[in-house]
Ligand SMILES: Nc1ncnc2c1ncn2[C@@H]1O[C@H](COP(=O)(O)OP(=O)(O)O)[C@@H](O)[C@H]1O
């Protein structure tokens with residue numbers, strides 16, 4: 131019996147903090163906490179010896195075995211992560227890309243080890259990172275199935291946006307750094323394609339609804355992004371409470387219409403914020419004011435006890451080193467941008483959570499912008515599966 135040859139890849143995707151106050155669904159910052167995937171995948175068929183037969187290995191269960199992919203996981207909240215490739219968000223994202231290209235499973239056999247330190251449902255873009263990692267995995271699997279096929283980063287963003295439909299987290303996670311994004315106005319046919327129900331993009335379980343038909347491919351150029359400069363002295367203090375807020379739920383509590391006054395309030399601040407965060411040295415009074423928001427944070431305070439008090443009471447005037455403070459993404463994490471006194475600022479936020487938020491406990495870390503974004507690296511030539 132011969133042995134199948136395989137390649138080992140490392141996929142790394144940073145977490146991200148979306149909105150940064152007034153930039154709801156617009157701006158995102160990739161930060162230095164990484165979702166990592168170690169992927170063992172069959173080498174492209176063109177470079178395998180034709181005489182090598184495939185070796186069959188026993189797989190974890192029937193649905194993942196028909197998809198040819200086994201998953202192992204280390205990291206946060208293991209009890210919440212599906213290890214079945216038909217149900218896991220990451221492998222379902224990969225399968226969407228594969229199904230668009232006529233493949234209904236991974237190359238046989240594919241092994242994915244996920245290591246995930248990004249806390250789930252805390253507003254640090256865990257789902258955005260999982261979608262980006264899944265689409266990069268799908269692209270690797272596609273190249274293994276069809277060696278001449280590999281999609282560009284711009285095209286991969288289209289695939290990500292079919293799954294996570296606000297662009298701020300996925301653009302930051304894919305491209306890295308501090309980014310501004312918008313969704314293009316597509317023609318009506320492409321618009322309809324982009325808005326197909328998520329259940330058709332990611333059937334659950336993947337394979338369960340698989341009729342053998344291709345799902346709609348993403349239109350080209352769904353979203354656009356630009357990177358902004360970031361002043362090197364600015365770091366991000368993430369204060370992470372010990373409870374989850376699902377992004378879907380935190381979007382449901384927002385109004386569908388806003389007053390002109392509130393929209394202008396946010397637009398005026400957003401326009402200045404992107405430049406203010408590139409100024410060296412940074413100006414705390416400008417940044418603090420430019421990070422204020424009236425579009426999402428006030429409504430989300432019902433889900434994050436203590437949020438209003440934290441945003442009002444932890445200021446550059448009371449806390450040296452602080453530049454500005456906001457809800458990270460949909461929350462409940464608080465993101466404080468600062469040049470120093472990180473512990474003092476984190477303690478002040480944690481103290482408010484304890485007092486105003488019925489004893490909420492938190493942990494905190496200092497993160498830096500992740501300039502590189504998502505990376506895929508061939509770790510070694512090949513190994514035997
Ligand atoms: N590494 C991962 N693997 C599989 N599913 C994940 C992973 N990371 C996140 N998810 C899914 O995304 C959900 C959290 O997404 P969401 O509510 O958007 O919060 P956030 O993106 O702010 O962490 C999790 O409950 C889980 O279902």
Ligand SMILES: N[C@@H](CCOP(=O)(O)O)C(=O)O
Pocket residue numbers: 146147148149154155156252253254255256257258296298299377380381426458459460461
């Ligand atoms: N713009 C989105 C961002 C959600 O980010 P997440 O990290 O909480 O998933 C929103 O505010 O809903």
